[in-house]
Amino acid sequence: MLAGAILPMVGVLREGSMEARENASAAIFSLSFLDENKITIGGTPGAIEALVELLENGSPGGKKDAASALFNLCIYEGNKSRAVRAGIMRPLLNILKDFSTSGLVDEVLVILSVLVSHHEGKAALSKANSISLLIDILRARQPFNKEYATALLFALCHKNSENLACVRRLGAAIPLTEIAKTGSERAKRKAISLLEHMVKLRVL
Missing domain, CATH: 1.25.10.10 (Leucine-rich Repeat Variant)
Known part of the structure; x- marks a missing residue:
């Protein structure tokens, strides 16, 4: 250097x-x-x-x-x-x-x-337009990948109702529900929070 x-x-x-x-x-x-x-x-x-x-x-x-x-x-x-x-x-x-x-x-x-x-x-x-790609990772990739994809979706949806509605529209509720049950503690927290925000905004 x-x-x-x-x-x-x-x-x-x-x-x-x-x-x-x-x-x-x-x-x-x-x-x-x-x-x-x-x-x-x-x-x-x-x-x-x-x-x-x-x-x-x-x-x-x-x-x-x-x-x-x-x-x-x-x-x-x-x-x-x-x-x-x-x-x-x-x-x-x-x-x-x-x-x-x-x-x-x-x-x-x-x-x-x-x-x-x-x-x-x-x-x-x-x-x-990364949301659909991240949702695909939720469905098909390894647990480590799913954890990071969940965290990224959480970050993209934070204070952004348009992205949150897009996540729901693209069918993320089912893989997020699965992650909320079986993922790591970090992934569970993010998945549950996303699902709760969907409910609050009446998009779930």
Whole structure:
């Protein structure tokens, strides 16, 4: 970091071979564990944009490295809006849609849970028509995935009656009821709260 390595790494991320891009992404991931490095890396011109591009168009290994690096960077509040403005939502949601990339679903849901805590992330996720996709995860994915999908739906529906009505209209009541019975304690709380809000707004 003291030697100013991030900027040349970003150059490799943009123009290197796929193997070199993967290695640069993995190096940034390792460096981004330190909070002060999250700030420096996120503030480096083109760093987050290059990681988002790798997440969208990289090899399976490149996508995984990019997802890991972006997760670390987005823990820092100031990087959340940068990631959203760099277009992170599209590749994240494309990964959720593509069952061939199921090995990245956990990472994607965790990144989304970090981004949705920021108002720009929440707005971008809502505009991306993600609700139907999250409901599909409630029906078909593993318990860990369902827990995060429930939490994301809860965040999207908080003080948003339009999204809440959409959740109901798309048939979420049945999988949410199941999660309220059999999910983890965290998932149960979120599912029950969503169902209660549906009742209060007379959409259930």
